[in-house]
Amino acid sequence: MNSNARNGSDSSEGKLTHFNEQGRARMVDISGKEVTVRTAVAVSKVTMNPSTLEAIREGRIGKGDVLAVAQIAGIQGAKKTSDWIPMCHPLALNGVDIRFEDNGLDELSIQVTVKTEGKTGVEMEALTAASAAALTIYDMCKALQKDMIIGPTMLQSKSGGKNGDFNR
Structure with missing residues (x-):
């Protein structure tokens, strides 16, 4: 080291x-850090066969509404990030917004925005939420297709804190 x-x-x-x-x-x-408004946006995607994406769009997945369940999973993931990532501080989140968009062919994109007022950022919460949503989509659709691809998952932007803003 x-x-x-x-x-x-x-x-x-x-x-x-x-x-x-x-x-x-x-x-x-982080006890000496200033409380500021902090926002992070993370993105991920799930690439799949066009027929799988069509089944999601048409609500033909036997386990239920894929995007509704993935949205809940993402929100839960953001709230539980400190339980998953050992060095993360538990944070009181002000909001988690998850949006899905498909390319009409074979990709389902996930965008997560997480906000808080605190002494540390919410990048890990946004990344965890995007990952949890993507994994849930895979789980709910794996009976139709096991070779779906998750990712890339990445931080798109963040604001707040002493290190300033980041935009990919």
Whole structure:
């Protein structure tokens, strides 16, 4: 491990923050940070056969309304991110919005916007929500098609906090 990873310095200086002086994992102390409005947008997609996408659109999936269930799964994923990702702080989320769009052929896109007022950002919550929604789509449609492809999943943008805004 390099010295930057061990020193626990701020990531804005190009150093990792999730390691203590002994090089061991730690949850970053955010007690001194300012509360700001924070927003993150993450995206993912599921690529599938046109017939699978058509079945989703027409409500012919035996397990139920795929997009409604995926939306709930994504919201739950955002709310439970700190249970999944060890160094994430539990956050009170102000809102989670999930939108789906298909390309009319073989791709179902997922866009998640997560907002909070807090001392740390919601990038991981948005990414977890997008992943949970994509995995739920796969789960609900796997009887029709097992070779669906999930991804890429990525942060599209974020705002708030001392490190400023990011736009892909």
